[in-house]
Amino acid sequence: MKLNFCSLSSGSSGNCYYLGNEFHGILIDAGISETSIRKFLRSIDISMQSIMGVLITHNHIDHIRGLEVLTRKNTLPAFTTHNIWESILSLKNKISSNSIREIPIQEKFQVAGFDIEAFPVCHDAPETIGFHICAGEKKITIVTDLGHICRTAAPYIKAANLLVIESNYDEQMLVNGKYPHFLKARIQSDHGHLGNHQTSAFLADIISDNLSNICLAHVSKNNNTPEIVLQTLQQTLSERGIILNGQQRISILNRNMPTNMIRLIE
Numbered sequence: 001m002k003l004n005f006c007s008l009s010s011g012s013s014g015n016c017y018y019l020g021n022e023f024h025g026i027l028i029d030a031g032i033s034e035t036s037i038r039k040f041l042r043s044i045d046i047s048m049q050s051i052m053g054v055l056i057t058h059n060h061i062d063h064i065r066g067l068e069v070l071t072r073k074n075t076l077p078a079f080t081t082h083n084i085w086e087s088i089l090s091l092k093n094k095i096s097s098n099s100i101r102e103i104p105i106q107e108k109f110q111v112a113g114f115d116i117e118a119f120p121v122c123h124d125a126p127e128t129i130g131f132h133i134c135a136g137e138k139k140i141t142i143v144t145d146l147g148h149i150c151r152t153a154a155p156y157i158k159a160a161n162l163l164v165i166e167s168n169y170d171e172q173m174l175v176n177g178k179y180p181h182f183l184k185a186r187i188q189s190d191h192g193h194l195g196n197h198q199t200s201a202f203l204a205d206i207i208s209d210n211l212s213n214i215c216l217a218h219v220s221k222n223n224n225t226p227e228i229v230l231q232t233l234q235q236t237l238s239e240r241g242i243i244l245n246g247q248q249r250i251s252i253l254n255r256n257m258p259t260n261m262i263r264l265i266e
């Protein structure tokens with residue numbers, strides 16, 4: 001069985017990620033329009049018909065913008081927790097009840113043959129989850145919005161072969177930038193987003209030969225650049241004397257277009 005991962009879009013203007021094999025796939029979040037999802041999937045040779053469902057992390061608009069149209073036009077089931085459904089529906093989203101699937105927390109469920117587990121993360125939405133997905137012998141963890149890495153989330157992140165984790169802002173750029181004080185405080189808080197140094201330090205702690213792909217996600221447009229994200233991680237790893245094993249790949253996910261397909265199993 002093949003296994004491919006592709007980020008269609010990552011960041012505050014919209015998040016959507018694809019994971020699939022040669023038969024079918026799933027999406028994680030629908031933060032861009034249905035038209036863009038369809039267009040981006042086509043650009044990587046994936047048909048919408050092969051998508052079996054969409055997993056939703058939380059109710060922020062950059063994760064659910066396209067959800068209503070995506071589920072309606074494609075009669076697609078969407079999977080998230082009871083609390084997150086309540087928070088999505090309270091925003092006057094009209095999701096057909098046929099598409100609503102409630103999932104448990106920290107208990108396995110299946111979509112498209114993948115074993116999936118949702119786990120809680122700390123973020124400033126009514127509830128936010130990350131996903132740990134097992135596909136054959138590969139494990140994928142996706143955590144795009146979190147203020148810090150709590151004890152519950154850490155083991156799911158450590159177990160990943162492919163990890164999508166946010167590296168949202170450069171600490172210096174945020175402090176010196178134009179955002180109002182309250183917004184800077186929110187972003188930096190334990191329920192906001194992860195800064196480059198936070199993410200890099202955590203990765204330096206957990207990196208092992210098991211972790212073959214690190215995808216740095218949700219990079220801020222105003223308080224970060226892809227170059228600084230990469231530089232910070234490389235510097236942190238070198239300060240700790242960590243040398244990548246030659247098989248490990250680091251990708252900085254694009255904000256508004258698909259990033260190269262990662263072929264986990266060829």
Ligand SMILES: [Zn+2]
Pocket residue numbers: 011012015060062063144145218
């Ligand atoms: Zn977000």
Ligand SMILES: [Zn+2]
Pocket residue numbers: 058060123125145
């Ligand atoms: Zn968010």
